[in-house]
Structures are given as C-alpha cells and as structure tokens.
Amino acid sequence: MDSELDQLDALLALLTQAVRTIKSAYQEAKERIPDLDDPSIQARTPRPNGEEVQQARKIVRGASAQLLAVVEEPEETLIQMANSAFETAALRVAAGACVADHLLDRPEGVHISELSAKCGIAGDKLARILRLLSCKHVFRELQPGVFANTRLSARLSKQHAIWDFVGHMTDEAFRSSAYLFDALTTKPSKTPFAHAYEFDGGYWEYISTVDKAMGERFGRAMMGVGMSEVGPFLSNFPWDTLPEGTTICDVGGGIGTISMALAARFPQLRFVLQEMPGTLEQARRVWGEKAPEAVSGGRVEFRALDFLKEGPKEGCGLYYLKHIIHDWPDEEAVRILKNVRSSMRPKARLLLHEFVMQPLVPSAAEGPDTSNGAHSAQTLTDRAPLPLLSNYGAGGLRGHYADMAMLCMLGSQERTLPEFCALAGRAGLELRRVWRLGGEQRLLEFGLGEGGKEI
Ligand SMILES: C[S@@+](CC[C@H](N)C(=O)[O-])C[C@H]1O[C@@H](n2cnc3c(N)ncnc32)[C@H](O)[C@@H]1O
Incomplete structure (x- = not known):
C-alpha cells in the first residue's frame, strides 16, 4: 500500500x-x-x-x-480491547440468569423490575448490564428500563444449545483466562485452570469428579457448537459414497452430536461412540431422546474408552476424532494416535477434525490455494486478499480463540498442518487428503503409514 x-x-x-x-x-x-x-x-x-x-x-x-x-486512535482501540472482558462478564450474567428466556414471546418488552424479580438480581445493576450488551445488539432497550430480545439475544435462551457454550466460555474458561499471566510467570507447569480452581489435576478429571454439572454443561456446549457447524461437515466429505454398513468410530465423541447428524442423513452408516464413562451416560440419554430409532435399530454402540491407555474398537472403517488432538500436549497426542492406529486395519481411515492454524504471514513456499477437496498440504492455505492479514486477521480469530482456550484450560494447543503431520508421522500415520470445512476447520484424512505395517 x-x-x-x-x-x-x-x-x-x-x-x-x-x-x-x-x-x-x-x-x-x-x-x-x-x-x-x-x-x-x-x-x-x-x-x-x-x-x-x-x-x-x-x-x-x-x-x-x-x-x-x-x-481510531491507538489508545481507543486498546481501551476497547482491554474492556472487552466486561462483555464476557455481562454475557455470563445474562446467560446465567436466563434473561433471554424471560423475554421470550414478549415483543412489547419487559420492565426491569419484572426481570429483576425473575432473575433474582437487583434491577438497577441488571439494567446496566443489559445496556452494555444492548450496545452490541444483544438485547434492546425499547424505552428506559424496558428490554426486549433481539436476533442475537434470542439465541441466548436456554432452549438453544449455544447457551451452554456461552456458559462454559464465560464461566470456567473466562475465570481461567484471568490467571493466564500469573500461571505463565509463577508456576508454568500448572494450567491457568488449575490456578483458578486451586486443583492439581486436569480439567477432564475435575469435571468427572469434582463438578459433574460443569462436565454435563461441557458436553452440551460441544453439542451446541457442533450443531452450529455441522453443515459443511455433512456436505464437504463424501459420506454418501461410504459402503453400506461402514462403521464410524467416534473417538472421544462427547455426546456424539456429529455422529447423530450423520446417522440422520446417511442411513447406510453405523456408529461406535467411545468416551469416558460419565460422558457416555449423558450420550446414551441424549441419543435416546433425539435419535431413538438409531438406538433401537442397533446402529449405534456406546463403548467406554480411555484413549490414553487403549485403542478404540478394532476394525472400523473410519476413525473420527473431533477436537481431540488439540486437547493434548504432543506426547499424549502421539499416544492417542498410536492407540487409534493400533485398532486400524490396512484400509481404515482416520479423520482428524481440527482447527488448522493459518500463518499470519504468507510463506514463499506456499502454493496457490486451489481449495475444495484439496489433495495436498500445499493447497490448504486460505490466504486472505490484501491488505488483510494473511489469515484474515480478526476474520480468522476462531482458531486463535480456541488456541487460547487450550492454553488456559488444558495446557495444550491448536496446530498447523505440518505440526499435525509430524505428530501423526510419529504414530505411523500418513496424510492422504485435506478436506475443507467451515472457517479455519479442516478434516485431515490419514491412512496407515509404512505400507500399513505394525510399528
Ligand atoms: C473437546 S471434547 C470433544 C468432544 C466431541 N468430539 C466434539 O467435538 O463434540 C473432548 C472429549 O474428549 C473426552 N476425553 C477426555 N479424556 C478422555 C480419555 N482419556 N479417553 C476418552 N475420552 C476422553 C472428553 O470427555 C470430551 O468429551
């Protein structure tokens, strides 16, 4: 320029x-x-x-x-950024107190005195919180002290699965993020989450032993995000060409939202959902409510698994790991991949569904982006037009937000394609193909490396 x-x-x-x-x-x-x-x-x-x-x-x-x-003046931009934590805090109040639910079907709006009584929060304080959010179109003040839902706030209702994601992010993730600097500078071996919750174990242990309600919310949160992103996942991979009876093993599948969406759309597929026992229980309940025919028809099997210790069910056609590898540091990630590999027969495929971090600065080695159905690592890059940053800057933040969540909650990270390939290579897996999904997410397809031999 x-x-x-x-x-x-x-x-x-x-x-x-x-x-x-x-x-x-x-x-x-x-x-x-x-x-x-x-x-x-x-x-x-x-x-x-x-x-x-x-x-x-x-x-x-x-x-x-x-x-x-x-x-803008630089100071103004920085002031705005530094204050954005208050938006997160305000969202937490609105979601936690179910304000949007109290406004449902009330287009004329609800006076703050009524909202205050229903939410159990002082009206003057609640009004200030809702005004902050209304500046970003989450709620609307129709007349002084009278609030109504908007396009955005209506999604903050408990009826929507994204409500749980907002709860998860604005509660334990937000609280952990406040400890990031302390954790990095005082005891970096502990995650910010461990600092915030004064807990020596990891997040997974915490939600399966100390606070199971937090764990249930996490499961529903993943479901909420999964549902909002499922479109490109269903259409960009050729699920319809998988032979009748192909079994998809959803490793660490949470409630199994993605498998449920596949089960509804592709009747030829079967599923094995593998998870920790507590989450598996939750998954059984949700499938019973939302996909009872898949359960009664025997198209889905629920099997407990600790993927750090053992391989999933052997002999499935496809092993699918959504947002699993990003939860773990390198050594554990390789152990999980090796365990999955140990269950794969020669023609089995492994699909990693992950954010793939894009460079902010284009490298000269990158080839042009020929996009959809990319065959090689070279065609993966989705480079933004100038003068945007190469990764779209604020347009490509989701991967970076997820990366910060990994850093704060789990001591893990999002990765670039070469980083995924290096981990998979250590587990004896070879990249076969990269499938585009929405935003920064990709399906990375791996097969057995070294001609499918045992490693
Ligand atoms: C980020 S969530 C992803 C869930 C699901 N794949 C999705 O995207 O909706 C990670 C999942 O890994 C599961 N998990 C954590 N540790 C595990 C272990 N050792 N063995 C099996 N599953 C585990 C958690 O219960 C959680 O559901």
Missing part, C-alpha cells in the same frame, strides 16, 4: 464486495437479510451459508476490525 488512504480504500472495496456477495446469497435463497431487532428464530434451513458466504463474512469481520484499527 502506498498510503493509509489506499489502505482505507482497499478495505472499503473488500467490504463492499463481500457485503454484495452476502446480499445476493440471501436474494438467491429468497431469504430476508436478518433484522437485528427481530428475535424470531426461524426454523428455516439452510440459511445462506455456502463457502462463498462464509468467506465473505470473514472478510467483513477482518476488514471492519482493520478499518477501525486504522481510523
């Missing part, structure tokens, strides 16, 4: 183009552009969410943030 003026123009041009793309996707789908003040949650699917639209949304996010960073 020759000057900041050029940068502004280039950012504006990106924004204009991206917004046009989004508008025409809505027009083509014969959908209205969302009204921020409209809390009605349409059951409509699919909303425009194709790859092009997702890309355009990333550009809008990245370009808006970059535009602000250019036009």
